[in-house]
Amino acid sequence: MDFLEKVEKVREKTGVSYEVAKEALEACEYDMLDALVYLEKQGKIPQPSHSTWSTEQGQHSEAFHQTQETYARDCQKKSSGDTWRKFTAWCKKMLKASLEKHFEVIRENRQVLSVPVLILMIGFVCAFWVTLPLLIIGMFMGCRYQFSGFEKTSIDLNEMCEKASEACEQVKKNFQEQKDAE
Numbered sequence: 001m002d003f004l005e006k007v008e009k010v011r012e013k014t015g016v017s018y019e020v021a022k023e024a025l026e027a028c029e030y031d032m033l034d035a036l037v038y039l040e041k042q043g044k045i046p047q048p049s050h051s052t053w054s055t056e057q058g059q060h061s062e063a064f065h066q067t068q069e070t071y072a073r074d075c076q077k078k079s080s081g082d083t084w085r086k087f088t089a090w091c092k093k094m095l096k097a098s099l100e101k102h103f104e105v106i107r108e109n110r111q112v113l114s115v116p117v118l119i120l121m122i123g124f125v126c127a128f129w130v131t132l133p134l135l136i137i138g139m140f141m142g143c144r145y146q147f148s149g150f151e152k153t154s155i156d157l158n159e160m161c162e163k164a165s166e167a168c169e170q171v172k173k174n175f176q177e178q179k180d181a182e
Contacts, residue, residue: 004031010035015043101149107142117147139168 001011003025008033010021016177017038024042027033039045105113123131135145145161 006030014039016044016115020044054164101147104148105138106144106146106148112143114148120171136168140172 007018007021010025011018014021014036014102016024020039021035024035024038024044025032028038036045038049093152095118098121099116102114103120104111106155109176113177120131139145144165146158150157
C-alpha cells in the first residue's frame with residue numbers, strides 16, 4: 001500500500017483532514033496503527049469508550065469471540081480453495097443442466113433426433129464449420145429445431161428456432177417462385 005492510500009485509509013477511519021492524517025503517518029514512520037494511536041493521544045480523534053484485554057487464557061469477552069469468529073469466516077470466504085470449490089460446483093451444475101436439456105430435430109411433425117444440449121455445444125466448439133451449415137441445410141430440407149427441458153425464460157429459444165425455420169421456408173418459396181417465373 002503506498003503512502004497516499006495509507007493517508008486515505010487514516011482519513012476514512014478517523015475523519016481527520018488530509019494534512020493531519022499525513023502528519024500522523026509521518027510522525028509514526030508510516031505505520032497506520034501507530035498513527036491512529038498518535039491521533040488519539042493528540043486528542044484529534046475520540047478514544048474508545050471502553051476496552052478490555054487480558055493476558056490470561058480464557059478471559060476474553062464475548063465480543064472478542066464474535067470478532068474472532070467473524071474474522072475466521074471472512075478468511076475462509078476469501079480463500080482460493082473456496083473460489084475453486086464454487087467454480088467446480090458451478091461447472092457441475094452446468095454439466096448436469098446441459099445433459100438434462102435436449103435439442104430436438106423434427107421433420108414432417110415427427111421427432112427425428114433428440115440429443116443433450118451438451119452434444120450440440122461440443123459440436124459447435126469442435127466442429128463449428130460443419131455443425132452450423134448442417135443445421136442451416138436441415139432447415140432448408142424441412143427440419144425444425146426446438147429445445148426441451150427449459151423453463152420459460154426471457155428469451156424463448158423455441159420461438160427463435162421457429163422464426164428461423166419460417167424464414168428458410170420463405171426463402172425456399174421465393175426461390176421456387178423465381179424459378180417458376182423464368
